[in-house]
Amino acid sequence: VSEQLCASDTGLRGRDARGLGVIVTKCLQKDRCDRYATASELEAELGRWLAGEPILAQPPSWFEAACRWGQKYRAAAAAATGIVASLVLAVVGIWFFYVRSEGQRLVAESHRQIAEVKQLAASHEAANARRQLYFSNLHLVADARDRGNIAEAARLLAEARTLAGSSGPHEPMELDCLAASLDDSIATFGGHADVLTSVAVSADGRRLATGSADATVRMYSLESAHGKKSAAGGTTDPTGASGTLEEQGNASSERVLRGHDAKVWAVAFSPDGLRVASGSTDKTVRLWDTATGQTVAVLRGHTGTVYSVAFTPDSLTVATASRDASARLWDVVTGRERMVFEGHAGTVYCVAISGDGLLAATASLDGTVRLWEVATGRQTAILAAHTGRVFSVCFAPDGQRLATASEDGTARVWHVKSGAEVALFRHPIRVNAVAFCGDGTLVATASGDSVVRVWNVATGRESASLKGHTAAIWSVAGFPWGTHFATGSADRTARVWNAENNTSRVFVCSDRVLSVAFSADGARAVSGSADSEVCLWEMRTGRAAGHISLHAGRVNSVAFLPDGSGFAAACDDGTVRMHAMAQGEHTAVDSRPQIALLRSHDKRVYSVSFSPDGALLATASEDKTVRVWNRASLRQLQRLVHPKRVFCASFSPDGSCLATASEDRLVRMWDVASGREVRQFVGHAGAVNWVTFSHAGDRMASASSDATVRLWDSASGRELAALTGPARQIWKVAFSPDGTRVAGATADGTVCVWDAVHLWDKVGGQCAMVLRGHEDQVWAVAFAPDGRSVLSGSWDATVRLW
Numbered sequence: 001v002s003e004q005l006c007a008s009d010t011g012l013r014g015r016d017a018r019g020l021g022v023i024v025t026k027c028l029q030k031d032r033c034d035r036y037a038t039a040s041e042l043e044a045e046l047g048r049w050l051a052g053e054p055i056l057a058q059p060p061s062w063f064e065a066a067c068r069w070g071q072k073y074r075a076a077a078a079a080a081t082g083i084v085a086s087l088v089l090a091v092v093g094i095w096f097f098y099v100r101s102e103g104q105r106l107v108a109e110s111h112r113q114i115a116e117v118k119q120l121a122a123s124h125e126a127a128n129a130r131r132q133l134y135f136s137n138l139h140l141v142a143d144a145r146d147r148g149n150i151a152e153a154a155r156l157l158a159e160a161r162t163l164a165g166s167s168g169p170h171e172p173m174e175l176d177c178l179a180a181s182l183d184d185s186i187a188t189f190g191g192h193a194d195v196l197t198s199v200a201v202s203a204d205g206r207r208l209a210t211g212s213a214d215a216t217v218r219m220y221s222l223e224s225a226h227g228k229k230s231a232a233g234g235t236t237d238p239t240g241a242s243g244t245l246e247e248q249g250n251a252s253s254e255r256v257l258r259g260h261d262a263k264v265w266a267v268a269f270s271p272d273g274l275r276v277a278s279g280s281t282d283k284t285v286r287l288w289d290t291a292t293g294q295t296v297a298v299l300r301g302h303t304g305t306v307y308s309v310a311f312t313p314d315s316l317t318v319a320t321a322s323r324d325a326s327a328r329l330w331d332v333v334t335g336r337e338r339m340v341f342e343g344h345a346g347t348v349y350c351v352a353i354s355g356d357g358l359l360a361a362t363a364s365l366d367g368t369v370r371l372w373e374v375a376t377g378r379q380t381a382i383l384a385a386h387t388g389r390v391f392s393v394c395f396a397p398d399g400q401r402l403a404t405a406s407e408d409g410t411a412r413v414w415h416v417k418s419g420a421e422v423a424l425f426r427h428p429i430r431v432n433a434v435a436f437c438g439d440g441t442l443v444a445t446a447s448g449d450s451v452v453r454v455w456n457v458a459t460g461r462e463s464a465s466l467k468g469h470t471a472a473i474w475s476v477a478g479f480p481w482g483t484h485f486a487t488g489s490a491d492r493t494a495r496v497w498n499a500e501n502n503t504s505r506v507f508v509c510s511d512r513v514l515s516v517a518f519s520a521d522g523a524r525a526v527s528g529s530a531d532s533e534v535c536l537w538e539m540r541t542g543r544a545a546g547h548i549s550l551h552a553g554r555v556n557s558v559a560f561l562p563d564g565s566g567f568a569a570a571c572d573d574g575t576v577r578m579h580a581m582a583q584g585e586h587t588a589v590d591s592r593p594q595i596a597l598l599r600s601h602d603k604r605v606y607s608v609s610f611s612p613d614g615a616l617l618a619t620a621s622e623d624k625t626v627r628v629w630n631r632a633s634l635r636q637l638q639r640l641v642h643p644k645r646v647f648c649a650s651f652s653p654d655g656s657c658l659a660t661a662s663e664d665r666l667v668r669m670w671d672v673a674s675g676r677e678v679r680q681f682v683g684h685a686g687a688v689n690w691v692t693f694s695h696a697g698d699r700m701a702s703a704s705s706d707a708t709v710r711l712w713d714s715a716s717g718r719e720l721a722a723l724t725g726p727a728r729q730i731w732k733v734a735f736s737p738d739g740t741r742v743a744g745a746t747a748d749g750t751v752c753v754w755d756a757v758h759l760w761d762k763v764g765g766q767c768a769m770v771l772r773g774h775e776d777q778v779w780a781v782a783f784a785p786d787g788r789s790v791l792s793g794s795w796d797a798t799v800r801l802w
Contacts, residue, residue, distance in 0.1 A: 013250055022178040026057045047371035072078050095699055131758055134163040135766040139326045141178050142769060150450050151470035151491075154181050154551035161630050173741060176788050177802045183468040183493035185432070187486075189220050191256075194263075196488035198475045200276070202269040205675060207254075207290070209276050210494045211264035215256035216276045219290065220494075255293045259286055266308045270315040272370055274665065275332065277318050279306030285320050287332065297335040301328060308350040313357040321348040327362045329374070339377045339552060343370060349391045355399045359416070362391035369404050371416070381419050385412060394478075396440035401457070403443050411445045417517045423460045427453070435478040437485050437499045444485045444499060446473035452487055454499040468495050505542050505801035506773075509535055513793030515558045516780040517567070523579075525791055526567050527780070527799050528555025534569050534579075537799065539784075550577055557607040562614045575781050576619055599635050600627055607648045607690075611655040618658055620649040626660050638675040643669070648690045651712070653697040661688040667712065679717045683710055690732045694739040694756075701742050701756070703733035709744050711756060725752035725767050731779050737787040741768065745781040749774045751802065753791045 023045055029035050036042040048055050070077030130653050137160040157178055160362035164172055194213035200209055208220040258453035269276055274434035275296065276288045285299035285306055293679030304323030311318050317338065321327045327341040327348050346365030353360055353374065360372045369383040369390055394401055401422060402414045407430045414421040425431075425445060433446040442463065443455045450471055456462040471490035478485045481500035518525050524545070525537045532552055536545040553572025560567045566580045578596040601621035610631070617629040626649040628638040644663035652659055657678065658670045667688055668679035686706035693700055699720065700712040707728050711720040727746030734743050735756070742756045751771040758766070771790065781791035790802045 003793070004717045020053050022057050023055060028285075028593040035076060041175055078523075082448070083674065099456060112324045116478070117144075126733075128758075130163055131755075131766070134160055135755070135768060136596075137163065138769050140177065141182075142772075143180055145178075148449055148451050148467070150182055150467050153178075156468050157182065161577065168375055171782075172768065173736060173788050173790075177753075177771065177790065178769060178800070181467075184466040185497050186220075187496040188468075188520065189218075189494040189496075190492060191218055192216065192492045194492065195471075195490045196474065196492055196494055197263065197265050198267045199477045199486045199488040199494050200267045200269050201477050201479050201486055202273050202290075203271045203479055203480055204273060207269065207273070208266045208496070209265040209269060210488055212277055212492070213263040215258070215260045215262055215264060215280070217260075217276065217288065218269055219255045219257070221254045222496075249464065256485055257286075257288050257295075259295050259298075260284070262380050263305075264535050265305060266320075266512075267313055268309045270311045270318075270319075270332070271313055272315040277309040279309045279320055279322075282611075283322075285309060285318065285330065287318070290627060299330050299335055299337075301330075301337050304347070307347070310351050310353050312353050313355060313694060317374075318354055319360055321350045321351040321362060323347045325364075327351045327360065327372075328358075334361075339374075341372045341377060341379075343379055344368065349389070350393045352393050352395055352402075354395045354416075354550060355397060358658075359395075359399075361393045361395065361402055363404060365389050367406070369393055369402070369414075371402075372715050378459060381412055384421055385421055386410065390429070391431070392476075394435050396436045397438075398440055401440065403434045403436060403446060405434035407431075411443065411455070413443065423455070423457055425453070425455045425460065427460070432472065432474050433476040433487075435476040435485055437478045438481065438483045442483060442499050444476050444478065444487075444497075446476040446487055448472040450489065452476070452497060464499060465666065466497055468497075469493070480702045481532060490787075507535070507537055507542070507544065507799040509533070509549075509793075511797055512776075512779070512795040513797060513799055514554060514556055516782050516791050516793040516799060517558045517560055518782050518784055518791060519560045519564045520562060520785060521564060522785040524560075524564075525799070526558045526560065527783075528558045528569055529797070530554045532571070533566075535761075536797075539801070542801075548579065552577065556605060557609075559608050560611055561610055562612060568608045568610070568617070570608035570619060572604040574599065574601040574603055574605055574619070574621070574623075576600050576605060576608050584595070596631075596634060598629065600629070601625070607650075609650055611651045611672075612653060614656060616655070616762075617738070618649040619645040620660060626658065626670075628675075629659065637800055638670075638672070640670055640675060640677075647688070648692075650692050652693050653695060657714075659691045659693065659700055661685045661691040661702055665704075667691050667700065669717075671716070681710075681712050681717050681719070683719045683722070684708070686729075687732065692733055692735055694735045695737050696739055699735075699739065699756075701733045701735055703730040703744055705729045709733050709752075709754065713740070721756075723752075723754045723767075724802040726750065726770065731777070732781050734781050736783045737785060741783075741787075742781065743781050745778040745792060746775045749776055749778055749794065749796075750767065753790070771800075773800055774798065 013188050045055055053234055080642035084748055117728040137156050141153045141156045160224050192212040192214050196210055196212050198211035210218045260280040264280050266279035277288055278286050283302050286295055286582040287297040288297050299564050302322040302324050306320050306322050308321035316332050318330050318332055325344050327523055329339040330701055331338055344364035344366050348362050348364050350363040360374050361371050365385045368485050370379055371381040372379055386406040386408050390404050392405040400416055402416050405411045407428045411425040411431045411434045412421055415422055427447050429448045431445050431447050435444050437444055446454045450469045452466040453462055456463045457565050469489040469491050473487050473489045475488040486496050488494045508531050510533050511529040513527050515528040527535050532550045533547050535547045552575055553567045568576055568578045570576050576598040580595045600619045603622035603623050605619050605622040617631045620626045624642045624646050626640040626646050642662045645681050646660055646662050648661040658672050660668045660674045665684045669679040671678050684706050686704045688702050688704050690703040700714050700716055702710050709723040709730055727748040729747035730744045732745040740757050742754045744752045753768045755766045755768055774796050776795035778792050778794045782791045793799045
């Protein structure tokens, strides 16, 4: 072999030296088993190598090499093995803990995401439950109010305010409406720390005095209200002095009179206004100087609680009634007792002096009312029709009649001379007090059910039932002029009322009201009636500013110009009439000139509306068309034809589109510039009576004879919700300025207000409240520009501000 290799040395160059090295290494192995067995095997192996063929011998693996190295260098191998093992264990440990922590992190992240989803779902459910509870409370408020339980209604309303979670201008408008419906008073006076037992009004109507179980007397000034216009428009007293009350809300006391040692049961002003008298459980009567609030005199003589005090017309004598079964007359100047009226078989609860000062009347525990001559003390009559204690007695301004209030649940009016019963007013609970209002044609009664009732003496019928107090009413006192009166209650407040006009603002029209609209600033409203009359109303005062007789048939629709400079009326004779607004608050409507007469259609016009810039006018008619007009030139720009009658046409807030409501059950949207129909809104099962845009323009609301109001997405035409209520037909619909509420005028005589935002179920938004008060169908509805009130017009010939 060696010779052959040497002979072919030149052929070795370029050969695989590594293969030869493997052959040599095998030859040098110490173990015979690892070497070539024979020379022939080696020759054959070398032959294969020379031929460039694969050799059979294999180089040692890295493991074998390592093992051999370890056997050769045992100490170094052991150290290296330890280091490698430590590194491997460290890497494995690090990897294990990383994998475990990453797994835990992923599990935690998964749990966090699940928790967030559950929290979001729970928050959504809680918000829905809170909202449902809010609306339920609103309905319970209305129910409690209608049952006369004002205290419960007030409590539920407070809970609803808490659930609403907002206040001020962001508070839902229905809270304001319900709050107003719970209080018909025009002024409220507080400050007492206990039951308010007695009220009195000064002869000039400028001051109010109250007595309380907290042992104090308080005097309040009505000076700021004197001579101003009230919601009713004002009245005049017999002397010619103007005397009215503004709505003044809560008022603070002018002066607190302290001196009694126990409950104060009675207060009265002297006719000259210089003194206030008070009677107390401490058995004394105190006379106070109204200017300084100082005690002028303390009258002692009664042996029991003093329940009533009254002055004679000359202010020189004060009468008192006591639990000691007597009534007494006292000299105001000297403080001496002048006379004692005895004859009752028990407590004397009340004493009254006639306007001429000749007679005194007393009411007693024994169920009788007795009349006495002031000059002589002689008893002249006994009125004994009541079957329970008589708590209150008062003379009419003319002195010819007498009113009484009793535990038997009745108030009665008597003829003084004959003693005959003139009128009987029945109550569901005992009557605590009675007073004549103004000229004596009306009587106000105070009862334990917290309701003030006003009665017409001539007819014997209840003319008003006024709410506001939240507890039993103990006292009532009439004003010297008009139809105002004051009451004192166990709720620790005194309130002032107008017997002929409560704060719900009811405007009486001459015929059925078919349309209403607010001016842009909310200061005025206009209404249209079936007798062709248009009335203008001042919202601040509640007064009618005047009216126009159009002589054009029913006024089906009214609309103010956006700048408030005029208004338009759509009439049955196919015309639209536009009138200018005169400057000045009290200018009569009659004098406002007609600035345009648009003979727009051949048949009745159902609606009229202005574009937002006031440049265009849209009319909808019985002739199956909607027409768009240039307001300045009265030139027709578009004629939009429908298959059936069209009841309404309404501009979008940007003025580019027009929505129409038709008898064919469809709502359509039109491009104003081209007159092209853009979209149809399908879903109503009855005639569509009205349509309007939200102030943002993203939604539309339509009212239908299918008993629904439907909300639509303006851009896609998709139905968002179908709002239902108690009515079988809904004539008109209006969006609140903020778009959160929708109001519908219904055929059942109500106004329904819905939530237009939280449409969480397929049925639609919740009915926030139902406004009841009209006595016939409601045909018109509009939100005030500030969104805090609603105006409605009805076939009962009234317009109501809610």
